[in-house]
Amino acid sequence: DQQVKQNSPSLSVQEGRISILNCDYTNSMFDYFLWYKKYPAEGPTFLISISSIKDKNEDGRFTVFLNKSAKHLSLHIVPSQPGDSAVYFCAAWYNQGGKLIFGQGTELSVKP
Amino acid sequence: ETGVTQSPTHLIKTRGQQVTLRCSSQSGHNTVSWYQQALGQGPQFIFQYYREEENGRGNFPPRFSGLQFPNYSSELNVNALELDDSALYLCASSPPGDRNTEAFFGQGTRLTVV
DSSP states (O other), rough: OOOOOOOEEEEEEESSOOOOEEEOOOTTTEEEEEEEEOTTTSOOOHHHETTOOOSSEEEETTTEEEEEEETEEEEEEESOOOGEEEEEEEEEEETTTEEEEEEOOOOEEEEO | OOOOOOEEEEEEEEEEEEEEEEOOOOOOOEEEEEEEEEEEOOOEEEEEETEEEEEEEEEEOOTEEEOTTTTTEEEEESSSSSSSEEEHHHEEEEOOOOOEEEEEEEEEEEEEOO
């Protein structure tokens, strides 16, 4: 039972353009969402988060949008840079048991 | 301030053996969580330790067990290894009163069971 889903395993974008990574969830009890970035041979690094009381959170080139009615969130990276090439994981905070539930990840490739 | 460190980085074990993975949490962090990341999948929560006690567990069998020490470092033990246990094992530490927003992950231990 995959409660957090990232349906695109990979995404390729040209440098300077916008990258949009999508994430869907099924459990309406989730109230906090996070995006992590992972380079090969490194652990995931926290990127940006959003509480369910908001519909948008922005941090520099990164913006996360949350649509609660659709149980959907997205991460926008503008402008995309080659250094952004990594695997991006969407995660939901599950208060019972204090755990993060991750999606399968989307591998972003930003081409120069 | 040192980050989260895990050891070893790689190891190979035989089916049926036992393995212990280690994690040193970031300074000031008293909560440690362990995750298993299979190839092509996202990390899956194994369990969490807070103040040396298990504080939540995912859908993993009892042969997955852990410890947290007074200095907040932690161990993950897996008994009777199976081929499907081959994965990247990630440790994350977070400070008190946090939603894991500031959870810092180690680089992981790549376990291969043959």
